Amino acid sequence: xxxxxxxxxxxxxxxxxxxxxxxxxxxxxxxxxxxxxxxxxxxxxxxxxxxxxxxxxxxxxxxxxxxxxxxxxxxxxxxxxxxxxxxxxxxxxxxxxxxxxxxxxxxxxxxxxxxxxxxxxxxxxxxxxxxxxx
Ligand code: CO
Numbered sequence: 001x002x003x004x005x006x007x008x009x010x011x012x013x014x015x016x017x018x019x020x021x022x023x024x025x026x027x028x029x030x031x032x033x034x035x036x037x038x039x040x041x042x043x044x045x046x047x048x049x050x051x052x053x054x055x056x057x058x059x060x061x062x063x064x065x066x067x068x069x070x071x072x073x074x075x076x077x078x079x080x081x082x083x084x085x086x087x088x089x090x091x092x093x094x095x096x097x098x099x100x101x102x103x104x105x106x107x108x109x110x111x112x113x114x115x116x117x118x119x120x121x122x123x124x125x126x127x128x129x130x131x132x133x134x
Contacts (some may be wrong), residue, residue, distance in 0.1 A: 001088070004033050004112075005081040005129050006044070007053035010067050010074060014043050014056040021045055021054065029054075033108045040064050040107045053108065077115070079127035081124070088128055096122060106132070 011017035014032070021043075022028050029043045039062030045053040055076060057065035067076055082088040085104050093099050098117035107113035107129060116126040 001080040001082060001128075003081050004050045004089050005079045006053045007075060008053045008077040008079060008125075008127065009056055010064050010071075010076040011054050011056055012068060012073055014041050014054055016093070017054045018043055021052065034058065035106075035108050037105070038063065040108075044109055051109075052067075059130075065067070065071075077125035077127050079113075082130050084126045085112050085114055085128055085130040091108075092116065097126075104130070 009017075018029060025047065029045050032041065032043045034041050036058075039057055039059040040116055041056045041058055044053040045054075052054075055064045057068065061064065064076065089099055089102060089104070093102075100115040100117055102112050102114070104112035107127070110132050111129040112132055114128045116128070118125045123124035
């Protein structure tokens with residue numbers, strides 16, 4: 001793992017959360033992006049070496065909708081930047097972590113992503129991410 005790439009935060013309304021985060025951070029987001037496959041709309045803020053990713057569900061069967069239903073708004077996942085996502089996934093699997101998708105999928109902000117089940121990581125959904133090289 002290289003650094004915390006971003007912290008994902010589940011919100012009911014990106015519009016309202018943007019107003020809050022603009023006040024909190026003192027500047028605006030640098031992009032919004034919809035990830036149709038995950039049923040989410042995202043809003044990204046730079047914060048030093050890391051980012052904040054706000055996530056709003058776009059459909060009722062979205063993982064974010066289910067998360068908010070169960071736990072309410074709040075921290076949804078921690079994403080770590082990795083150099084070689086396939087190698088890191090194999091290493092973590094060997095260590096006994098439960099990998100949710102062994103084949104990296106396209107996430108927001110031009111990344112390959114793999115998720116680890118919170119049951120195997122002490123209750124925190126973990127995302128590994130690597131920049132997509134065009
Ligand atoms: Co994320």
